[in-house]
Amino acid sequence: MREVPTTEFTRNFGRYREIVQREPVAVMSHGRATGYFVSALEYEDLQRYKNLAQKSFATKNLQREEVDAIASGRMSSEHDHLNDLMDAK
Template identity: 50%
Template sequence: MQEIPATKFVKNFGQYKEQVQREAIAITSHGRTSGYFVSEHDYNEYLLLKAQSRHSYHISELPEQTVSAIATAQMDSAHDHLNALMD
């Protein structure tokens, strides 16, 4: 991934607009990365991956209906043999 200072990026945006179709570009300011310039395709792929990622929640963040459903859930009797393993 190429790193470009922000001032150079602004001055040569047209050049980087084409280059970003091949690879993402890190934009730096005072020697530190401040952001990334990515193609529309890469950004859409990122959004898709982000939407598909798993989320974990603290019990206090769950709706009462979900907490109740978890508390009253029963395992299918086809898996009763697994309960014997816990004894």
């Protein structure tokens, strides 16, 4: 990731608008990042990830049927050694 001082970023915004299509740019002030300039695609990805994280839930809120469905789940046969670990009690 490229780091650039705030004044440089401001003076050459057009240049960094092109660079950000290849890599994020950290905008620095007094030796620390005060913001990040990212491409529209990267920003959209970030928003998607944030929305997915908001859809998480506490397992204590699961219904009994959901717990049973998860417990009875199995991986493909190539992972039988892991299934065996789950079956060991």
